[in-house]
Amino acid sequence: MPSTLGQKLWDSHIVRTAPGEPDLLYVDLHLVHEVTSPQAFEGLRLAGRHVRRPDLTLATMDHNVPTRGGARAADDLSRKQMDVLAENCRREGIPLHQIGSRRQGIVHVIGPELGLTQPGMLIVCGDSHTSTHGAFGALAFGIGTSEVELVLATQCLPQTRARDLAVTVEGDLPLGVTAKDVVLGLIGRTGISFGQGHLVEYRGSTMRGLSMEGRMTLCNMSIEWGAKAGMVSPDDTTYAYLERRPHAPRGAAWDLAVDYWRSLATDVDAVFDHEILLDATRLEPHVTWGTNPGQVAPVTGRVPEPLTDTDVRALRYMDLRPGTALADIAIDRVFIGSCTNARLEDLRAASKVIAGKHVHPKVRAMVVPGSATVKRAAEDEGLDAIFKAAGFEWRNAGCSMCLGMNPDILAPGERCASTSNRNFEGRQGAGGRTHLMSPPMAAAAAVTGHLVDVRELL
Amino acid sequence: MQAVKRVTGRMLPLDRADVDTDQIIPKQFLKRIERTGFGPFLFYDWRQAEDFVLNRPEHDGASVLVTGANFGCGSSREHAPWAIRDAGFRAIVAPTYADIFKANCYKTGLLAVTLPDSQVRHLMDLALEDPSAQVTVDLEKQEVRGDGFAYRFEIDAFARENMLGGLDEIGLVERHQSSISTYEAQRSAWLPAVK
Numbered sequence: 285m286p287s288t289l290g291q292k293l294w295d296s297h298i299v300r301t302a303p304g305e306p307d308l309l310y311v312d313l314h315l316v317h318e319v320t321s322p323q324a325f326e327g328l329r330l331a332g333r334h335v336r337r338p339d340l341t342l343a344t345m346d347h348n349v350p351t352r353g354g355a356r357a358a359d360d361l362s363r364k365q366m367d368v369l370a371e372n373c374r375r376e377g378i379p380l381h382q383i384g385s386r387r388q389g390i391v392h393v394i395g396p397e398l399g400l401t402q403p404g405m406l407i408v409c410g411d412s413h414t415s416t417h418g419a420f421g422a423l424a425f426g427i428g429t430s431e432v433e434l435v436l437a438t439q440c441l442p443q444t445r446a447r448d449l450a451v452t453v454e455g456d457l458p459l460g461v462t463a464k465d466v467v468l469g470l471i472g473r474t475g476i477s478f479g480q481g482h483l484v485e486y487r488g489s490t491m492r493g494l495s496m497e498g499r500m501t502l503c504n505m506s507i508e509w510g511a512k513a514g515m516v517s518p519d520d521t522t523y524a525y526l527e528r529r530p531h532a533p534r535g536a537a538w539d540l541a542v543d544y545w546r547s548l549a550t551d552v553d554a555v556f557d558h559e560i561l562l563d564a565t566r567l568e569p570h571v572t573w574g575t576n577p578g579q580v581a582p583v584t585g586r587v588p589e590p591l592t593d594t595d596v597r598a599l600r601y602m603d604l605r606p607g608t609a610l611a612d613i614a615i616d617r618v619f620i621g622s623c624t625n626a627r628l629e630d631l632r633a634a635s636k637v638i639a640g641k642h643v644h645p646k647v648r649a650m651v652v653p654g655s656a657t658v659k660r661a662a663e664d665e666g667l668d669a670i671f672k673a674a675g676f677e678w679r680n681a682g683c684s685m686c687l688g689m690n691p692d693i694l695a696p697g698e699r700c701a702s703t704s705n706r707n708f709e710g711r712q713g714a715g716g717r718t719h720l721m722s723p724p725m726a727a728a729a730a731v732t733g734h735l736v737d738v739r740e741l742l
Numbered sequence: 743m744q745a746v747k748r749v750t751g752r753m754l755p756l757d758r759a760d761v762d763t764d765q766i767i768p769k770q771f772l773k774r775i776e777r778t779g780f781g782p783f784l785f786y787d788w789r790q791a792e793d794f795v796l797n798r799p800e801h802d803g804a805s806v807l808v809t810g811a812n813f814g815c816g817s818s819r820e821h822a823p824w825a826i827r828d829a830g831f832r833a834i835v836a837p838t839y840a841d842i843f844k845a846n847c848y849k850t851g852l853l854a855v856t857l858p859d860s861q862v863r864h865l866m867d868l869a870l871e872d873p874s875a876q877v878t879v880d881l882e883k884q885e886v887r888g889d890g891f892a893y894r895f896e897i898d899a900f901a902r903e904n905m906l907g908g909l910d911e912i913g914l915v916e917r918h919q920s921s922i923s924t925y926e927a928q929r930s931a932w933l934p935a936v937k
């Protein structure tokens with residue numbers, strides 16, 4: 285029977301299936317971080333259980349690590365959380381990329397750059413942005429702490445089969461429009477819960493033309509419209525990215541793997557439960573105006589009239605009036621970072637916009653690379669010098685102001701142009717106001733001091 | 743997990759849609775390494791407003807949270823259902839939930855049940871008009887009932903069994919040890935190992 289990429293990935297991980305029960309799926313890679321794992325390890329310990337496959341489990345510190353001033357966290361609780369992760373990993377023999385180590389970084393940045401994220405795999409993590417890894421043609425989704433415990437103990441996860449949804453994007457992206465704008469435009473159209481219960485496959489000529497970084501940005505934000513997982517069929521772009529990465533197969537194994545990966549693509553006659561069509565050639569750079577990612581508009585637009593109670597509350601929280609041109613909104617802070625947009629390509633794109641310019645005197649801007657590896661690579665190219673010369677702070681890797689668990693937070697009332705993925709109330713700091721956008725758009729906002737159409741600066 | 747069959751109590755009407763887990767339990771409270779102690783921080787930022795529904799004395803002691811669609815969207819933090827439970831709630835009634843949040847509730851023994859908009863609206867209005875009104879969320883009979891009404895709800899059969907029996911899901915999966923080993927033996931040799 286013709287099958288979709290999503291269903292092929294599902295079927296190939298079934299350990300056991302029985303009528304009236306969820307399928308038991310096997311997990312190829314379990315990523316772990318300090319915030320959602322301590323209670324899971326504690327549960328194991330209390331039950332006298334151990335980690336079944338420490339060799340398929342990788343831990344990193346990312347959520348509350350400081351991004352400057354050495355490896356010491358600012359507060360006791362954060363330090364404790366990191367110490368507990370280190371101790372749990374030591375006890376169970378799980379490799380850990382500690383703060384300060386060469387490979388440390390945001391969990392969804394380091395998996396791919398180490399070559400651990402490969403097509404055909406099932407990857408989970410106690411983190412909703414695990415969908416990022418779907419960019420490689422893997423089935424990847426976020427789980428809760430009880431499920432983390434279950435996977436640590438058994439390497440398996442019972443799951444009820446999800447439906448198939450295709451998002452087909454056709455055409456070349458216009459100048460100044462990025463993968464971030466594709467996904468923001470998509471969520472603006474579907475709302476923030478349309479994807480629920482679905483495995484989403486992003487397809488079409490636009491996907492084929494996107495780099496792995498762009499595909500990761502898109503898959504990353506699948507959860508922002510409720511999808512169970514987002515994925516892109518693997519192709520030569522995928523293989524070129526993977527080849528010779530530390531954990532990628534080599535020699536004869538590489539050829540075998542590529543043969544298998546090529547078989548994963550959705551069959552021509554396969555049927556999706558839904559399909560959404562997007563015309564990439566008509567997309568513009570987008571910015572959010574509200575307090576969820578679906579409250580978004582092209583930067584050439586205006587703050588809309590509120591249609592729902594949620595809109596009314598969002599406008600009040602954001603201190604915005606309907607009819608205001610989005611490009612007239614002044615900002616205080618710029619954050620270039622997060623698992624959505626802090627890879628080398630993102631930093632390159634932002635640096636192009638600011639080269640030879642300076643951050644607006646009223647704005648405080650910072651770049652937080654997605655991993656220590658990204659940071660080194662950017663420095664090797666001299667991107668740090670460009671950012672610093674323009675007046676940006678150049679930080680160490682971590683989640684940082686994407687969620688503000690470390691000292692990088694907005695003050696109440698501060699307004700931020702951010703390349704992260706969530707503009708929820710207080711996400712970047714209690715009372716802080718977040719506008720989501722692409723790295724070039726955030727860089728342009730840093731220079732002008734207000735939201736602005738990056739195409740005016742190109 | 744403790745077995746849970748039914749919950750009877752008063753309702754807290756949280757009349758908002760798309761409530762995300764950052765609102766349910768803000769990030770500064772995710773640093774605890776225990777599963778308990780999150781209750782005082784439930785809806786921490788919203789609670790700063792005096793008239794927020796959770797602050798109203800007439801709703802003190804409510805154990806059924808009634809709320810809008812897409813409840814629990816955003817982060818996968820299980821701290822969200824932990825906080826809700828810790829604050830005394832044993833059931834939630836909403837038109838829809840975000841997938842990960844719903845799964846987390848089931849693992850935590852928090853009865854997250856789904857009813858159509860109109861029935862949730864009725865419960866919401868009832869709770870607003872008469873904060874002392876009692877409802878029962880009955881997992882065995884799959885219904886939410888109160889004075890003069892009984893609404894049937896559907897729920898994943900497996901999750902229902904687990905909650906009714908208070909089953910240890912890890913123990914259940916461990917029973918399939920031999921299937922797991924068989925699967926492991928046939929995994930492709932090129933698949934990566936971390937060490």
Ligand code: SF4
Pocket residue numbers: 346347390391392411413622623624682683686687704705
């Ligand atoms: S960067 Fe933000 S969204 Fe990504 S894992 Fe870290 S906190 Fe989560």
